[in-house]
Amino acid sequence: MxxxxxxxxxxxxxxxxxxxxxxxxxxxxxxxxxxxxxxxxxxxxxxxxxxxxxxxxxxxxxxxxxxxxxxxxxxxxxxxxxxxxxxxxxxxxxxxxxxxxxxxxxxxxxxxxxxxxxxxxxxxxxxxxxxxxxxxxxxxxxxxxxxxxxxxxxxxxxxxxxxxxxxxxxxxxxxxxxxxxxxxxxxxxxxxxxxxxxxxxxxxxxxxxxxxxxxxxxxxxxxRERAVRSVEIQFEEPVDADEFSRLPNVLGVTVEAESGIWVLRCQLAGGADGLVKAAARHPVRTLQVEEPDLENVFVALYREAADDHR
The missing domain is CATH 3.40.50.300 (P-loop containing nucleotide triphosphate hydrolases)
Structure with a gap:
């Protein structure tokens, strides 16, 4: 038609x-x-x-x-x-x-x-x-x-x-x-x-x-939201990595104690709403999200397309 x-x-x-x-x-x-x-x-x-x-x-x-x-x-x-x-x-x-x-x-x-x-x-x-x-x-x-x-x-x-x-x-x-x-x-x-x-x-x-x-x-x-972003959250109390690993769009969670601060690092592949809500249940000192530029998006989408056509 x-x-x-x-x-x-x-x-x-x-x-x-x-x-x-x-x-x-x-x-x-x-x-x-x-x-x-x-x-x-x-x-x-x-x-x-x-x-x-x-x-x-x-x-x-x-x-x-x-x-x-x-x-x-x-x-x-x-x-x-x-x-x-x-x-x-x-x-x-x-x-x-x-x-x-x-x-x-x-x-x-x-x-x-x-x-x-x-x-x-x-x-x-x-x-x-x-x-x-x-x-x-x-x-x-x-x-x-x-x-x-x-x-x-x-x-x-x-x-x-x-x-x-x-x-x-x-x-x-x-x-x-x-x-x-x-x-x-x-x-x-x-x-x-x-x-x-x-x-x-x-x-x-x-x-x-x-x-x-x-x-x-x-x-x-x-x-940009479709690209994987690096996230670092500093907490003022201990947090459980498993709590965050179960969240949608969250990958590769690690938690380390550094000078009395608990630092969570992960990768975010999509929206951040679930991660932000989970973090808000604990005292947060800082939250940093590395925003990808268009080059990161371009490379990621091309890899996806290449994988789809294999």
């Missing part, structure tokens, strides 16, 4: 499959990205990130499945959608001998017109010399040109494939600031990246893909 396109969803993909001959590149990929959110799309090289993006934009035809952008088909309504989208491919390039300024001005005309002031503003922000030709630029500066052409017409939806590849840490932070400004304007960003720190700093939700299949899709905070 066909899905009903929703104009309140910037991206809707249902059961996407893409095969190259007998080799599956994507298998039953489902994505829903709401208008106004930043969606991080994570996966290692070869996981299917770029293929997914090309299918979303109708640059590749899926073997099966459906895609809509703002409730419209990118195949049937590509011309109308083009001005609403800013796209940075992983292999962005400009051919010809014109200056970067002239090239961007020409691209701007194709998108309904972009002011010289807007181009100059973004170039200053990313420290880009507009007078040079694209072929004269370093890898990092070529990436800046790609960012400018994606952002310059203030699109409703930005689809960015490895946007900060080749940028130094300062300019990566400026990119993060720009993405947060776009979100504040109510626009949407689909950010495909292997740099977990920038996804963690910007994304409302994250999707993880492995071997052409979605591994997980959730908020960053919810995904």
């Amino acid at each position: 066909a899905s009903v396109p929703d104009p309140n969803e910037a991206i809707q993909a249902v059961a996407l499959c893409k095969n190259y001959g007998r080799r599956p590149a994507l298998t039953d990929v489902n994505l829903r990205v709401e208008v106004g959110e930043v969606f991080g799309f994570l996966g290692p090289n070869g996981a299917g990130k770029s293929t997914t993006i090309r299918v979303l934009l109708d640059l590749l035809r899926p073997t099966s499945g459906e895609v809509t952008l703002f409730g419209r088909s990118p195949r049937a309504d590509g011309s109308a959608l083009r001005r609403r989208i800013g796209y940075l491919p992983g292999d962005f390039v400009i051919y010809g001998r014109q200056s970067v300024r002239d090239a961007l001005t020409g691209l701007g005309r194709l998108r309904g017109g972009v002011s010289e002031a807007r181009i100059s503003q973004l170039a200053e922000r990313f420290e880009l010399d507009l007078s040079r030709t694209f072929r004269e630029l370093s890898k990092g500066n070529r990436r800046k040109v790609g960012l400018l052409q994606a952002f310059m017409h203030d699109p409703e939806l930005l689809i960015l494939d490895e946007p900060t590849d080749g940028l130094d840490p300062l300019l990566r932070q400026r990119f993060i600031d720009l993405v947060n400004e776009v979100r504040a304007d109510g626009r949407t960003v689909f950010l495909s990246s292997h740099i977990l720190s920038e996804v963690q700093a910007t994304a409302d939700r994250v999707g993880m893909i492995r071997g052409g299949r979605m591994v997980a899709t959730d908020t960053v905070d919810s995904l």
Whole structure:
């Protein structure tokens, strides 16, 4: 049964499959990205990130499945959608001998017109010399040109494939600031990246893909809860390790006496409510939970997915 396109969803993909001959590149990929959110799309090289993006934009035809952008088909309504989208491919390039300024001005005309002031503003922000030709630029500066052409017409939806590849840490932070400004304007960003720190700093939700299949899709905070965290609780009286070992989500409990303090250490694989309630029955001096970052979550979920496919 066909899905009903929703104009309140910037991206809707249902059961996407893409095969190259007998080799599956994507298998039953489902994505829903709401208008106004930043969606991080994570996966290692070869996981299917770029293929997914090309299918979303109708640059590749899926073997099966459906895609809509703002409730419209990118195949049937590509011309109308083009001005609403800013796209940075992983292999962005400009051919010809014109200056970067002239090239961007020409691209701007194709998108309904972009002011010289807007181009100059973004170039200053990313420290880009507009007078040079694209072929004269370093890898990092070529990436800046790609960012400018994606952002310059203030699109409703930005689809960015490895946007900060080749940028130094300062300019990566400026990119993060720009993405947060776009979100504040109510626009949407689909950010495909292997740099977990920038996804963690910007994304409302994250999707993880492995071997052409979605591994997980959730908020960053919810995904963190699925990762194993280290916990240390200091008590002012003796406690029984067995009391805590029986709790849900609690693993590897040890209790040691250290200078008149009883220190419980354990691993937490899920919500902490049961552990906190049990600890509250005793006089607690300190409670510390090591919160995992997105990299820990990424590694844990990929291990789970690998185990599931053995």
